[in-house]
Amino acid sequence: MCGIVGYVGPRDCTDVLVSALTKLEYRGYDSAGIAVFEDGKIAVAKTKGRLSDLVNKMEKEGKPHGHAGIGHTRWATHGEPSDVNSHPHSGRRVTIVHNGIIENYKQLKQFLIDNERTEFLSDTDTEVVAQLLDFYYDGNPIRCIRKVLHELRGSFALGIVFADRPDTVYAVRCESPLIVGQGTGEVFVASDVPAIIKYTKDYYLLEYGEIAVLKNGSVHFCSLHGRMIEKELHTADWDEDSAEKGGYPHFMIKEIHEQPTAVKTTVTPRIEDGLPDLSECGITPEALKNVNNIFIVACGTAMHAGMVGKYVIEKLARVSVTVDIASEFRYRDPLLGKDDLVVIISQSGETADSKAVLSLAKEMGAKTLAVVNVKGSSIAREADMVIYTHAGPEIAVASTKAYMVQLAVMYLLAFEMAFAGGRIDEEKCRKLTSQLTAMPDIIQETIEKTLDVCQYISTKLITADSLLYIGRGLDYALSMEGSLKLKEISYIHSESYAAGELKHGTISLITDGMPVIAVATQNTLLEKTVSNIKEVKARGAMTIVICDEQADIDREAADYLIRVPRISEMLMPMVATVPMQLLAYYTSVNKGNDVDKPRNLAKSVTVE
Incomplete structure (x- = not known):
């Protein structure tokens, strides 16, 4: 997860890139770098560390000046954080910044070594893309980009400059997010809107395989097949603070x-x-x-x-x-x-x-x-x-x-x-x-399917003084996390118990209307879990059951059902955790708490 930016316009490019990267540093801070067209040539400045380290380096060694360029802030994936692994990466005629993962970079790297004896300086998958672009470049940037895209596998977005195309920035998206901002006589590329909100609220959303060409303060777009396309211009209604959260x-x-x-x-x-x-x-x-x-x-x-x-x-x-x-x-x-x-x-x-x-x-x-x-x-x-x-x-x-x-x-x-x-x-x-490998799509589907119902059910929890999470097997392990999420941001006392342990003391806590959240995704244990749900229901509990979309749940046992996609029982924790996160989040929101900074807690506990 990295942040990429680009700029073409009348302002000092380095100042714009650094300012934009400041708003994207939450996406990574292992290293930072920029590439700017200076007097018709590409000048690169980059370093390991935070963006402030790059600024300090440029103050000492001189910063490039120009009106077009690209920038990057890195969260390291391939290759440790270091100066040489920092972006931008270059071939002989091409320089790029990259967000995402190139799945087949090892094979492509070997292809380049076999065919060109290319010498690689870094351990990154990004340099492979830069060298591949250079390998195929025949003077036509769009044709070159299209050819390379057909060979890459993964989720990525690229900002690209060609040495013989001064003051022009190319950008392409393949799954990883990328937007193009349109100002007055200037254009921007960014991983997220926060990077450009200081300069413009107008932006285009790049879709999969779309290529943007930024030149002379304007932009045009073409498809993966090389056809020119028209795009809808959006306008953000966020302020700078909310923009850092991507509109959330x-x-x-x-x-x-x-x-x-x-x-x-x-x-x-x-x-x-x-x-x-x-x-x-x-x-x-x-x-x-x-x-x-x-x-x-x-x-x-x-x-x-x-x-x-x-x-x-x-x-x-x-x-x-x-x-x-x-x-x-x-x-x-x-x-x-x-x-x-x-x-x-x-x-x-x-x-x-x-x-x-x-x-x-x-x-x-x-x-x-x-x-x-x-x-x-x-x-x-x-x-x-x-x-x-x-x-x-x-x-x-x-x-x-x-x-x-x-x-x-x-x-x-x-x-x-x-x-x-x-x-x-x-x-x-x-x-x-x-x-x-199929889980990302299933997690996305789960978020979309359970968000509204979790938002509604959370309104039933805000008056509770205490509640229980129960489950068996993997569901018990999962209920421990659900209980922690709820208590730490909603401040409602919450405990998780193995459902089979209820009769050994815990069931005495059940009072009329007390919420009990039962995780019931392990179908081999479903009958036993449902029996436990009925036991607390018979003693007045308000029961909320998280189960898969095909589970046969006796409606007399459940006051509220949250159904998630059915997948292998073993992988169910990666699905069922989503509604528990959403329940905790919306309960905290409904109570008016500071969701991101709960009282008495810190992100990292570095003392005993």
Whole structure:
């Protein structure tokens, strides 16, 4: 998840690009860079670090001046954060900035090496695109772009400049978002409207495969087939503050809507020829085959992702998994050996208790695997192996997309471990992997189908003093996260319990009208879960049931039903978590709370 911008017009291009990137730095801050036409040549300035580091560098070394150029702020996916991996990337005659993932970059890179002996300077998939454009460039930019687009697989958007086409910027979208702003005698390209709202509120939305040509302060568009097209001009009615949220009222709801893209960005680079491939993370089948026990250690939401991981790894790979809270694990003198694997899950990579567990595990000789979202973080640097979750920056304190991509990583790890250990065959592994790659579209469908009903049901929760979440199996693991989401932003006391435990004490809490949210997506356990729902219903509870769209739920058991698409039971947590996020969000909104910054909480807990 990166931010790209472009500008053609009378203003100082560098100033415009830097200003625009400031509004997109939430999309990434591993590095920043610009390419500007200066005296008819492309001048590039880029550096590792935040945008402020680029500004400081240009103040010392001189900034390029001109009236056309492109810019980038990076969230690293391929290649660590570094000066050389920073965008823009160049071939001999072409310079580009890129947001997204090129799935087949390895094959394309080998093609270029075989046919041109191209020397690559970086580890990025982006440089492959720059070199490919250069390879096919015959003096006709549109024809070249179209030819390259037919060879690329993935989700991406590009800003492109050609050395022999001064003061002209080309832009193309293939799934990753891109807009073109129209000002008076000036035009802009950006990943999102916030980048241009300072200069203009008028913009065009690029669709899949559409190419924009910005020149002389105006823009024209052509299709993937080369035909000129007319586009509707939109006008934003946001102010600058709301524009940073992309028109959403809060970052949390924006980040819920970003989950399909986050999952795709996380999963796609880790699949090779239809099978999970974690080799770039330092994980080999040989290493996985020799694991004796797995300990998943995390805090809060990350620990709940680990609970789902436990169920899936044990079921598929038949390896014992213990999930523990980091602050407890480090003090209970755990039994660890050299054949054990300790998995540390942390969104920030700086969680204090999780860092302490990592140090303890290494001292005791266990292998360590970090699952983190921030490249270069302490936990990422110190672990033996690292799987980066490519959620992009998450601003809201209540985690949504970071949790979702942690789930995706748990599935990838389970699939590869089960296949490596011979517990599932190749056909089964391909089937599971295919189901996982389909999840972004299913998550999107779930958001669209459940948003309105969750908004309505949330109005029934705002007067509650306390409520329960219940579930069995994976649904119990999922209900723990749903309960945490609700309590942390709505301030309603909420607990989650295994549904089978109700009669061992918890059912005494049920009072007339008390909400009970039952997660019932595991059809093999559905009858037992429905029986538990009826037990609380008979004692006066108001029951809300989350189930799949084909589940046979006795309507006498459920006051409200939230139905999600039916998929494999094993992958249901990635679907059913969506309505729980929406319930928490809208309940908090209806209560007038500060959704993105709940009281007493911080995004990253870096102290004990």
